[in-house]
Amino acid sequence: MVRFLGLRLARALLTLVLVVTFAFIVLRLSGDPALLIMSADAPPEAIAAFRQAWGLDDPVWQQYLRYFTAIFRGDLGQSMRDGRPAIELVAERVPATLALTLPALAMKIGLGIPAGIYAALHRNSFADRAVMLLAVAGFTVPSFVLGLLLVLVFAVQLGWLPSGGQDSWRHAILPVLTLGIGGAAVLARFTRSAMLEVLGQPYMRTALAKGVPWHVAVRRHALPNAAIPTVTIVGFMVGSLLAGAVVVESVFSWPGVGRLLVVAVANRDLAVVQCILLLVATTMVSANLIVDLLYGALDPRLRAQAKGANG
Amino acid sequence: MNTLVTIRDLRVAFDGVPALHGIDLDVGSGEALALVGESGCGKSVTWLAALGLLPSKAQVTGSVRLDGQEILHAPPARLDAIRGGRIAMIFQDPASSLNPVHRIGRQITEALRLHRGLTGEAAREEARRLLDRVGMPDARRRLQAYPHELSGGQNQRVMIAMALAGEPELLVADEPTTALDVTIQAQILDLLSEIRRDTGMALVLISHDLGVVAETCERVCVMYAGRIVEETAAQTLFAAPAHPYAAGLMAALPPMTGVRRRLAAIPGGVPEPWSMPRGCAFAPRCPLRGVACDAAVPPLATVAPGHRAACLRPQSQVAATGRLLVPA
Ligand SMILES: Nc1ncnc2c1ncn2[C@@H]1O[C@H](COP(=O)(O)OP(=O)(O)OP(=O)(O)O)[C@@H](O)[C@H]1O
Ligand SMILES: [Mg+2]
Numbered sequence: 001m002v003r004f005l006g007l008r009l010a011r012a013l014l015t016l017v018l019v020v021t022f023a024f025i026v027l028r029l030s031g032d033p034a035l036l037i038m039s040a041d042a043p044p045e046a047i048a049a050f051r052q053a054w055g056l057d058d059p060v061w062q063q064y065l066r067y068f069t070a071i072f073r074g075d076l077g078q079s080m081r082d083g084r085p086a087i088e089l090v091a092e093r094v095p096a097t098l099a100l101t102l103p104a105l106a107m108k109i110g111l112g113i114p115a116g117i118y119a120a121l122h123r124n125s126f127a128d129r130a131v132m133l134l135a136v137a138g139f140t141v142p143s144f145v146l147g148l149l150l151v152l153v154f155a156v157q158l159g160w161l162p163s164g165g166q167d168s169w170r171h172a173i174l175p176v177l178t179l180g181i182g183g184a185a186v187l188a189r190f191t192r193s194a195m196l197e198v199l200g201q202p203y204m205r206t207a208l209a210k211g212v213p214w215h216v217a218v219r220r221h222a223l224p225n226a227a228i229p230t231v232t233i234v235g236f237m238v239g240s241l242l243a244g245a246v247v248v249e250s251v252f253s254w255p256g257v258g259r260l261l262v263v264a265v266a267n268r269d270l271a272v273v274q275c276i277l278l279l280v281a282t283t284m285v286s287a288n289l290i291v292d293l294l295y296g297a298l299d300p301r302l303r304a305q306a307k308g309a310n311g
Numbered sequence: 312m313n314t315l316v317t318i319r320d321l322r323v324a325f326d327g328v329p330a331l332h333g334i335d336l337d338v339g340s341g342e343a344l345a346l347v348g349e350s351g352c353g354k355s356v357t358w359l360a361a362l363g364l365l366p367s368k369a370q371v372t373g374s375v376r377l378d379g380q381e382i383l384h385a386p387p388a389r390l391d392a393i394r395g396g397r398i399a400m401i402f403q404d405p406a407s408s409l410n411p412v413h414r415i416g417r418q419i420t421e422a423l424r425l426h427r428g429l430t431g432e433a434a435r436e437e438a439r440r441l442l443d444r445v446g447m448p449d450a451r452r453r454l455q456a457y458p459h460e461l462s463g464g465q466n467q468r469v470m471i472a473m474a475l476a477g478e479p480e481l482l483v484a485d486e487p488t489t490a491l492d493v494t495i496q497a498q499i500l501d502l503l504s505e506i507r508r509d510t511g512m513a514l515v516l517i518s519h520d521l522g523v524v525a526e527t528c529e530r531v532c533v534m535y536a537g538r539i540v541e542e543t544a545a546q547t548l549f550a551a552p553a554h555p556y557a558a559g560l561m562a563a564l565p566p567m568t569g570v571r572r573r574l575a576a577i578p579g580g581v582p583e584p585w586s587m588p589r590g591c592a593f594a595p596r597c598p599l600r601g602v603a604c605d606a607a608v609p610p611l612a613t614v615a616p617g618h619r620a621a622c623l624r625p626q627s628q629v630a631a632t633g634r635l636l637v638p639a
Binding site: 201202203205206207208209210211212213214220221224225228298299300301304 | 359362364387388391392393394395396399400401402404407408409410411412413421422425426457459460470473474476477
């Protein structure tokens with residue numbers, strides 16, 4: 001088990017290193033931060049001074065090394081815009097993003113999983129077809145379309161809710177709905193097919209043949225098996241708690257991490273972009289790690305494999 | 312011998328396509344009955360329907376009585392008490408018939424609690440005894456095992472232990488050895504016979520292996536395309552099958568002793584369920600087919616005491632007129 005965990009951790013770290021490197025390369029290749037930040041008609045001396053100050057004249061590999069060693073010391077650099085530590089800028093925005101994504105995650109799980117289970121248990125019923133129709137709709141409509149649609153109906157037409165901004169909890173309702181509906185749809189579809197697969201397994205017939213009542217067989221024999229594939233999707237959703245709201249934050253001008261990212265990329269604010277990417281990648285990688293551990297807890301066959309890998 | 316289960320005119324259709332065309336079958340207390348026939352003839356469906364285990368898209372009609380009480384379409388609570396408590400059923404593929412995420416001890420004690428009210432240490436102790444009873448080595452430790460940690464034969468022993476947990480009066484074993492090695496097959500069959508001797512439990516053995524049937528069962532029902540076509544004592548069936556299909560099956564059987572000869576397989580195939588002939592379903596493959604065979608389905612009729620066949624020209628009569636059915 002220790003070696004299994006060690007392997008997973010090593011893989012997680014490698015993923016992070018790759019993400020940071022990739023971000024560095026892409027951002028450095030796509031434009032000169034000095035020109036972007038200083039506006040093109042700034043005096044050449046000022047641009048040169050800026051370059052010197054940020055080390056942009058050094059060879060790229062030196063900048064990369066410097067950046068990388070700094071990260072290991074816990075220093076994620078400063079924003080080129082206002083000179084504040086990037087980590088501070090990003091950390092300020094995290095609560096706003098979580099204020100959208102956490103309720104949305106609760107909605108996805110609380111709505112999507114029960115709907116999927118219900119649909120599977122009442123296969124081909126009217127309710128099943130209705131749930132699946134909604135799920136396909138919620139799943140194919142892009143979030144910015146859904147967001148604009150909700151704004152049109154609830155903000156513009158009915159005037160019930162504000163269309164953007166972050167002044168009260170009422171401002172959060174539409175963005176949370178936008179995020180939650182799509183995710184709930186994905187989860188409902190996924191849960192339904194996982195349940196259907198499990199309900200058709202011979203061990204379900206065995207349970208009924210030994211006299212286990214249907215609802216007990218569903219709870220005790222079907223759900224634990226159907227949970228195994230469903231955990232993957234939920235884990236993915238947990239992993240995108242920080243990054244999953246970029247589009248929705250823009251639509252609703254919600255000052256979260258996603259908006260910061262969009263602005264920082266446009267400004268080539270390297271340190272901020274990289275700080276966000278690192279944070280997002282860390283959440284995803286940690287969520288993955290947790291999913292791996294949960295798999296082991298849920299499925300004894302995988303536990304055996306992990307033991308096998310242990311030697 | 313009094314009758315335990317009485318099945319009358321049991322019909323099953325899946326989405327309107329009939330799979331069973333009216334099965335009449337009696338199982339006596341303590342008796343060992345075999346149900347044989349080619350794949351798809353309806354052996355499993357017969358018993359899944361009797362226990363209400365078919366998916367809801369199956370339309371089931373007819374009557375299934377247990378000790379005279381109708382159980383077909385009985386309320387769920389009543390069926391739950393019968394399943395595993397009075398009639399237990401085990402299946403072909405033991406590995407996938409056990410729940411992969413639960414320890415086998417838990418899967419056995421689940422049945423013990425349902426049918427005998429045992430919980431906690433008492434249930435665990437009884438589960439261990441049952442595993443011992445079915446010949447599982449190191450039973451106490453095995454209670455902690457997961458199905459994937461056991462072999463196919465061991466899993467089938469667990470299935471049998473689970474079936475015995477409710478002390479049923481009838482065990483329906485649906486091809487219990489098909490997925491197992493030959494040597495393990497014999498062990499499992501011996502175990503079933505032994506348990507039957509000890510407990511007086513009746514056994515319905517579903518199989519397409521006549522060799523298995525010969526050793527284990529007293530009476531045999533031969534099924535073809537959703538009907539029972541012959542019903543008789545096992546010895547009679549082997550010595551003098553009356554239905555040409557049963558005779559064909561015998562001819563296809565490798566000899567128990569002596570040199571192996573080429574098997575005389577029955578030519579042709581089973582008619583598809585949606586295009587059944589109007590008359591005898593076996594007629595298109597039958598060497599004795601006559602005009603009358605295509606007119607109507609022949610009823611199951613007595614050809615000798617305790618021997619019934621659904622054939623207009625049962626083989627014993629044919630033999631008397633000097634015609635030979637199966638080429639050597
Ligand atoms: N769930 C189902 N849905 C649709 N058709 C089914 C279903 N179960 C069985 N059938 C059909 O019913 C017929 C009888 O099937 P059954 O499983 O009883 O055959 P069997 O005699 O047990 O064969 P085998 O030896 O292969 O187990 C087959 O034609 C099969 O296709
Ligand atoms: Mg079968």
